[in-house]
Amino acid sequence: MSNYIRAFSQDDIGIIQLDRPEVLNALNREMVDEIVAQLESFDQNNAIRVMIIKGNEKAFAAGADIEEMVHSTPLSLEMVNPFAVWDRISLIKKPIIAVVNGFALGGGFELALHCDLIVAAEDAKFGFPEVKLGVMPGAGGTQFLTKAMGPRKALEFIWLGEPMPAKIAYQFGIVNRLVASELVEEEAMRLAYQLALQPPISLRLIKEAVHAAVDLSLQDGKNLERKNFYIAFASEDQKEGMQAFTEKRPPTFRGM
Amino acid sequence: MNFETILYEKNNKIATIYLNRPASYNAFTQKMNQEITYAFKLATKDEEIRCIVLTGSGKAFCSGQDLAEVDEQTNHATFLRERYHPMLQTIKQTPKPVIAAVNGIAAGAGMGLALAADFRLMKENAKFVSAFMNIGLVPDSGFLYILPRLIGYAKALEVTVLGKPIVAEEAKALGLATEVYSEQDFLEQVENFAFQMVALPTKAFSLLKRYMLDSMHTDYGTFLEQEAYAQRIAGMSTDHLEGLQAFVEKRNPNFIGK
The missing domain is CATH 3.90.226.10 (2-enoyl-CoA Hydratase; Chain A, domain 1)
Structure with missing residues (x-):
């Protein structure tokens, strides 16, 4: 309580x-x-x-x-x-x-x-x-x-x-x-x-990368960003996002 | 309420603040700056009040700063910060309609005070004088901010630099005065005007006041966003519902100011 x-x-x-x-x-x-x-x-x-x-x-x-x-x-x-x-x-x-x-x-x-x-x-x-x-x-x-x-x-x-x-x-x-x-x-x-409405996994990976930018050297920050970019490709939302883009419809992100 | 330099009257949802040093044509003293500020806060807080009237006791509206309080030791910046700025900010921030009932001469900071009001109603023999240049000073008390916004740069420059008195009819032609009333009708007409303010949807008025003056130095995109805020808030008000209802029923609306 x-x-x-x-x-x-x-x-x-x-x-x-x-x-x-x-x-x-x-x-x-x-x-x-x-x-x-x-x-x-x-x-x-x-x-x-x-x-x-x-x-x-x-x-x-x-x-x-x-x-x-x-x-x-x-x-x-x-x-x-x-x-x-x-x-x-x-x-x-x-x-x-x-x-x-x-x-x-x-x-x-x-x-x-x-x-x-x-x-x-x-x-x-x-x-x-x-x-x-x-x-x-x-x-x-x-x-x-x-x-x-x-x-x-x-x-x-x-x-x-x-x-x-x-x-x-x-x-x-x-x-x-x-x-x-x-x-x-x-x-x-x-x-x-x-x-x-935004893809939750992207949001958390972006949050980590942006906050890291405040403290890390440019190269370390870019390395972290790159890894997070790769991780995003493990998500279903990445597939949905790109699929929706090619099909010209709005995406529905499920946070997976 | 016990004031020394002003009188504060509350009547029919109208707060009237009389600058009350008639012997010196209601010139500003530090005490008077403070008391006006306090009176505005009082009227702003008082939920019954829906219009504030500023006027002068005796022959003058306000002759500006009492020069007896100024000497060669005066730091004019400190003077403004301590005496005038709190008063002017308080007047600008009050969400209620403010009327300057200019019953006689309004000179220097006295004219500045009238400019800070939302409406200026003038007695036929009243005058505005920007006296500052005559004593080697720049117009203060918000003067140079508000005046060009009210009457345009060219006219504001004439008024402040040439320093000629502006008689009531001219003030009306310039757009400085909303109405000019004869000596014998003045009090009654000011009261009628104040009643008109009291009957407004005060919430909508306050939103209009909050954003319109500043719109002159915000960009269009920012202003449109503020307009959306203002309309959203007004759209949720009781008075808006009443306005719609009255329209449908083909009667005059009865606004409560909320």
Whole structure:
């Protein structure tokens, strides 16, 4: 049973709703554990093709639970290793879309950055306010943001800790789609359904190759891409896709 | 509500904000910038309110910045960021119709304030003056953004550079003023206009306002996508259903603003 999230599916879309509205969905450790476990469960569920993580109208997630950290010591953090669980999000194979209405701050922004795509409201606000508490992002924020917008802009935002309007995040390619706040969920679902029609095996092989491009040398990345390209030919969807193309009809992909 | 520099009145779904420093022709002080901002937030939050009217107490609408608060130590950038920008952003972001009932002279930032409204209704002897160049400054308070969008670049250049007062009839001819009313009819006509705003499908109005001004600097593709958002949201509104129903039944719609 989950205490801090609600999980359900709609057709082949797996949805995780962050559910601590009284604290603007601030993330505590148990909540992150629940999110990761649910993503892994959706990832293993053959009926699910795409996942969505969403908050509510006011916030995606406004940071981490500060009370949980007030009495932390370097050694207590080393022993608990609270950020390690986040690494498992990067092992998820299916597409994950973050739906951001309102605030995505600190850990909330990091959770969105762990997702593959971000759909945000025109008036959403991203940011890393950690610096104002005398600390810094700890769940991948400095790494993800730097890879997304380059060191100068990343330093400016993380140093100042000021909110980044969705429009700026969009201009830097951090946000995929900017949408009227009333329609963020609807538009994210539209995108999810569009992805759910794509061949699932191609999507996961593409996801692995694209994320690898961020870290690997060009040659290593091209080697990985090539192998994934070959693997795609083991799928029935490859045969269906090419068959449909020659027969001039739309393909139906079954994820096999 | 206790304000020092403005009056805030709520009546028949209309919030009226009076700039209330008549002795100095309602010139802006820091306090007044803050109180206007607060009053707009109040009216925006108040679900009963469906129209906001800005007007001046006494003879003037607003004579612009009170120069008693400006001296050689003033950092004009900081001044704008702290005093005017929060006020102007709040006015732009309110989804409700904003009327500037220009009851007398609107000069400098006072004209800027009127430009930030959605509609300008003028008393026949009221005037707009872009006074900035006369004291060696550039027009601020959003002036140079909004004015050319309202009346075109050439006319905006004339207004700001030549600095001649624009009397009410001329303002109407330029498209700056929606209506000009006589001295004795002014209050009643402003109220009638506000009632017209109150009766609008306020949700649809807010979507129109959200996207139209910015459409002038977004590309066509982006705008068409925004138009689709706006229409989807309006299409789900209660007022849209009411509008359709009223059309079928050949009666006037009764919009509730949702």
